[in-house]
């Protein structure tokens with residue numbers, strides 16, 4: 001099985017967001033970067049599928065700056081075979097531009113499966129996966145929380161509001177991974193050593209036109225400091241009164 | 251020629267509440283552009299286009315595309331049908347709802363039409379003839395404003411953020427052609443969650459519980475409270491989801507759902523930054539926690555310090571009384 005996994009370099013989820021000088025992006029000074037958490041599920045799934053198939057290749061692709069090689073190394077340390085960096089000084093806010101560059105790379109790769117995260121936790125775009133699928137003309141299931149593959153066919157489950165959709169598709173296919181699909185492994189020391197010798201190919205990202213641009217990044221209005229209505233069950237009547245007459249939400 | 255297309259959403263033939271929200275957002279854009287709104291209903295034969303009162307929410311026309319295979323979500327067929335209507339209609343913008351379905355559908359549509367997409371949009375404006383959309387990023391820790399420089403601009407709005415603003419229109423219903431195309435993926439089955447259960451991401455009221463509830467057997471306290479409140483869903487912190495007390499579908503926060511209800515009640519939840527990421531845009535936040543220094547009180551509009559086991563039943567009782575009038 002030949003599997004591609006798209007992974008994005010994103011700020012650690014604990015990052016205190018500060019707006020950068022240009023006013024459109026975060027200030028990256030001192031920020032720690034990680035593999036997008038949903039992409040870890042994708043990497044893990046690829047590794048398990050390769051193991052199950054008893055062979056194959058897992059190729060990780062990341063579009064980003066030079067530093068994204070570190071992100072790729074993490075996936076290589078988990079067990080992926082090789083990496084491709086689609087180099088771009090900045091990652092465009094336009095998900096379609098990113099998808100085009102990734103699709104162009106994957107097009108003639110002969111992949112049975114292309115895995116992505118359901119979303120990147122920085123821009124929460126929720127779009128690169130299905131866009132890549134459309135650009136490649138492949139079946140796509142998003143936010144997959146459970147997956148069965150057998151003889152070139154797949155059944156995936158995805159959570160929807162108030163239920164779960166059971167979706168059938170044929171390989172090759174593009175899937176985006178949701179939390180719960182598996183438990184990503186931590187790179188072992190042996191893996192980290194091995195990763196140093198695994199190849200990362202670097203080439204320029206081919207976006208085409210970028211037609212969605214960030215014009216501002218602001219911090220959300222601080223919520224006005226709330227008030228402690230009181231202590232214990234005695235405070236309940238006052239809370240209900242406030243909810244009914246002040247907040248008007250009952 | 252209409253200016254903005256609102257894509258509605260149905261489940262089992264009935265229009266969902268977010269449909270009106272999509273129409274309301276489309277109306278807002280159409281008014282700024284001086285144009286009209288088409289609402290598109292895609293579904294199986296017999297889908298109820300009128301029941302959703304799309305005209306009342308601001309749709310000038312309601313277009314209905316039905317097909318035997320459209321009863322359940324059919325990604326390829328829906329995307330093909332909408333794309334065909336967009337090409338025929340020459341719209342400036344297309345608005346979808348950012349639900350599980352809408353987030354799946356919108357990028358397919360954008361890629362087919364070769365135009366960019368903004369997801370999770372919480373506000374919209376027209377500046378210099380272009381659509382500008384604001385959307386939470388970094389799990390709600392920042393707001394990004396984007397400008398879409400293509401026609402049509404595709405927008406998926408966040409549920410519970412746009413409301414019809416009393417600009418009713420005719421909502422004249424007519425049929426259009428379905429374009430089923432080749433179904434590359436097929437929804438074979440929809441396993442329903444507990445009957446009638448509201449999803450946390452869409453419920454107007456969310457009552458969430460954390461580790462302070464001590465065990466899964468105590469969540470009935472929150473279920474009772476939710477029932478007393480009416481349209482309310484039960485949510486959970488990651489700590490209790492990881493402990494297996496509650497399903498992941500109920501998790502609120504950075505690795506769970508992002509919710510923007512009218513009222514969010516956090517019970518026995520400390521208020522970790524990753525939890526706040528999922529609920530800080532709620533209109534009103536209430537916290538019940540026995541630790542007066544719990545960070546949740548920093549974002550809560552109203553707090554009660556004390557034992558949830560004593561407070562919640564009293565609250566349920568009081569609210570039931572208020573709602574009974």
Ligand SMILES: Cc1cc2nc3c(=O)[nH]c(=O)nc-3n(C[C@H](O)[C@H](O)[C@H](O)COP(=O)(O)OP(=O)(O)OC[C@H]3O[C@@H](n4cnc5c(N)ncnc54)[C@H](O)[C@@H]3O)c2cc1C
Nearest residue numbers: 460461462487488489503504505506518519520525540558
């Ligand atoms: C990458 C990452 C992603 C994460 N994503 C999420 C996410 O999506 N959602 C999320 O929720 N968390 C998330 N977390 C976890 C988060 O950091 C917290 O660990 C978690 O939210 C804590 O859950 P809690 O508030 O239920 O538990 P605790 O922090 O243990 O808080 C329990 C609270 O209950 C109170 N309490 C105890 N007894 C009572 C009582 N009898 N009556 C009233 N109050 C009582 C205590 O005072 C305390 O404040 C994430 C963490 C990481 C690192």
Ligand SMILES: Nc1ncnc2c1ncn2[C@@H]1O[C@H](COP(=O)(O)O)[C@@H](O)[C@H]1O
Nearest residue numbers: 006007063116117119120125126127128
């Ligand atoms: N710059 C990138 N490089 C590699 N993969 C990416 C990139 N951006 C997005 N992806 C993939 O697309 C998924 C969805 O991202 P997004 O649509 O930006 O929320 C991510 O989880 C990644 O798998």
